[in-house]
Amino acid sequence: MITTAPAHLAPSARDRIRWAAQDTLTMLWRDMIRTARQPELLVFSVVMGVFFLVLFNYVFGGAIGSGAGVDYLQFLVPGVFVITALQGAQQTSMGFATDLSEGVTDRFRSLPMSQVAVIAGRTIADAARNLVGLVLVALLALVMGYRFDSAQGAIAAILLTTAVGFGFSWLGAAIAAKVRQPDMVGMLSMFWLFPLMLASTAFTPADSMPGWLQPFATYQPISVAADAVRGLCEGTPASTDIILAAGWTIGLLVVFVPLSVRLYRNGA
Amino acid sequence: MSDSNAMIVTNGLTKHFGDVVAAEDVTLSARRGEVLGLLGPNGAGKTTVVKMLTTLIPIDRGNATVAGFDVDRNPEQVRRLIGLAGQAAAVDEKLTARENLELFARLYKLPRQRRHARIDELVERFDMGTFADRAASTYSGGQRRRLDIAAALVADPLALFLDEPTTGLDPRSRAEVWNSVRELAAAGTAILLTTQYLDEADQLADQILVIDQGRTVAAGTPEQLKAEVGRDVLEIHVPDDTDLALAQNLLASVAGVLIDPDRRQVDLPITSGAAQSLDVLRQLDDTGVTIDDFQLRRPTLDDVFLALTGSPTTPTEEVRR
Known part of the structure; x- marks a missing residue:
């Protein structure tokens, strides 16, 4: 017998936790190999951020910046970070849906492994890719003339953004586990991605929006994350924003970790 | 379990998807070293039976045990003792054969020191040396199927489920799969094999269950089934x-x-x-x-199928070679 515990015994709670950790590392190993073999995914994960950075700065920058009386690039870059992380979460959704449609996950479900590991491996690998993508976006921003207040601030901003993206990755995984067809997942992402992205303080301050939109645009997760990241970049970290962003991230994890695992496990 | 050699046993196994009867009252049994052939046309419910037995979908009614473990109540024990290959499972296309085997060996919790020996053994046994270090997405149908079956064998399963293992394969690859199935059965593995090829069931199976639209229409040894038609x-x-x-x-x-x-x-x-x-x-x-x-x-099993289901083997003929 090659199993670590005798086959006639049900695994104990300790076994389960150990296996979950061990299997997550295994799946992370697998997903990192896959990530390394698909460098185009890194390109896709930064392309939206790069577009927004370049277009918004050079197309809308003059109009928005002069109206608000600020340097628009300084306002824009932290928002673009958060958008990039959101795009990474959308890639988790697409990637996991592809996995599900290819049938390799059916083999995973027939194996004596922790099922949360299948999703955790992917979301962690995607967070690592996101981190690289964010560094690339930050380098481009520097070239365009953006200035961080300090290196520590920049690192903290990128780490917080990665954490928020990790929370959204689990939301993306839950959608993929429910819907399963990659093209459908792609269509659906328009419905959650764009409202969160555009009705937020990522690109414009909330006080420039109509009154009925302001409460949503101020407190939705992308906005609080953008505000928190902006504070870190500028050297004026606001603890309320950071706590709200962390709260949203934890909230996403609390809801979508169990939900995505349940949807994945029950799928035919 | 009264018969300790009975590895795969079901009793009245039933699964409906809405109004569709995917499996109705399927009762079967395969002992150590025995090949049970589940024979039927496309959409007969063969994959549904395999998915229930491999814990992929819940059982509506009836029960199933693998190596004495109830599939519904002890899925984790069952998963440690089975291997699954064919239509119902797949390999990771971006990984090489060795990486795929390593992945599954780790997930089966094979100890590190045994892992590499086992992978080398499987690469050798399924003659994968020439392509074992290329990504699976570049493989031919036969190469992919070899990896698929090797992946199911990583942890020496007591019960092996092969879901249409030769569908879409050229005759040579088909013969290779047949040889592997015979070797595994000879070594004591209980094998449940689904197929829509009558000659395949005739060649490999010790016992055959003919199913159509989720229902068992005949059961017995190939000889018995032929004798029944007479x-x-x-x-x-x-x-x-x-x-x-x-x-x-x-x-x-x-x-x-x-x-x-x-x-x-x-x-x-x-x-x-x-x-x-x-x-x-x-x-x-x-x-x-x-x-x-x-x-x-x-009479061949083609004749048997005609006699049992009242319709010629049209669904089979259409997709055949």
């Missing part, structure tokens, strides 16, 4: 369509006659042996039908 078949080949038309006219009234225009072949059930055969051949000759070839043979 009659010998006179198989006549004619050189062209004119001869076939003449033969068809002459024999249309005989019960159970089967005409295959593509092969220009007439299959005629024979109830009274040589005398009747000679009589039929003489009549054909008198009518002026040229006969290329004829033989009196035992």
Whole structure:
């Protein structure tokens, strides 16, 4: 017998936790190999951020910046970070849906492994890719003339953004586990991605929006994350924003970790 | 479990998807070293049975055990003892064969020191040396199927589930899969094999369950199933369509006659042996039908399937080679 515990015994709670950790590392190993073999995914994960950075700065920058009386690039870059992380979460959704449609996950479900590991491996690998993508976006921003207040601030901003993206990755995984067809997942992402992205303080301050939109645009997760990241970049970290962003991230994890695992496990 | 050799056992296994009956009251059993063939056309419910037995979908009614463990109540124990390959499972396309095997070996919790030896063993045994370090997305159908079966064997399963393992394979790859199945059974693995190829079930299975629209229509050894149909078949080949038309006219009234225009072949059930055969051949000759070839043979599973389901094996023929 090659199993670590005798086959006639049900695994104990300790076994389960150990296996979950061990299997997550295994799946992370697998997903990192896959990530390394698909460098185009890194390109896709930064392309939206790069577009927004370049277009918004050079197309809308003059109009928005002069109206608000600020340097628009300084306002824009932290928002673009958060958008990039959101795009990474959308890639988790697409990637996991592809996995599900290819049938390799059916083999995973027939194996004596922790099922949360299948999703955790992917979301962690995607967070690592996101981190690289964010560094690339930050380098481009520097070239365009953006200035961080300090290196520590920049690192903290990128780490917080990665954490928020990790929370959204689990939301993306839950959608993929429910819907399963990659093209459908792609269509659906328009419905959650764009409202969160555009009705937020990522690109414009909330006080420039109509009154009925302001409460949503101020407190939705992308906005609080953008505000928190902006504070870190500028050297004026606001603890309320950071706590709200962390709260949203934890909230996403609390809801979508169990939900995505349940949807994945029950799928035919 | 009274019979400690019974590895895969189901009783009244049932699964409905809405109004669709995917499996109804399927009862089967496979012992150590035995190959159980689940035979049926596309959509007969074969994959549904495999998915229930491998814990992929819940069972609606009835029960199933693998190596004595209840599939519904002890799925984790069951997962440690089974291997799954074929239509119902896949490999990671972006990974090489070695990486795929390593992935599954780790997930089966094979100790590190055994892992590499086991992977080398499987690469050698399934002759994957030439492509084991290329991504699976570059493989031919036969290569991918070899990896697929090797992946199911990583942890030496007691019960192996092969879901249409040769569908879409060329004859050579098919023969390789057949050899592997025979070797594994000889080594004591209980194997449940689904197939829509009658000759495959005939070749490999010790016991056959014929299913159609989720229901068992016959069960037994290949010999028993053939005996159940009972009659010998006179198989006549004619050189062209004119001869076939003449033969068809002459024999249309005989019960159970089967005409295959593509092969220009007439299959005629024979109830009274040589005398009747000679009589039929003489009549054909008198009518002026040229006969290329004829033989009196035992019924094949094709004949069995026709007799049992009342319809020719059309769903099978369409997708066949």
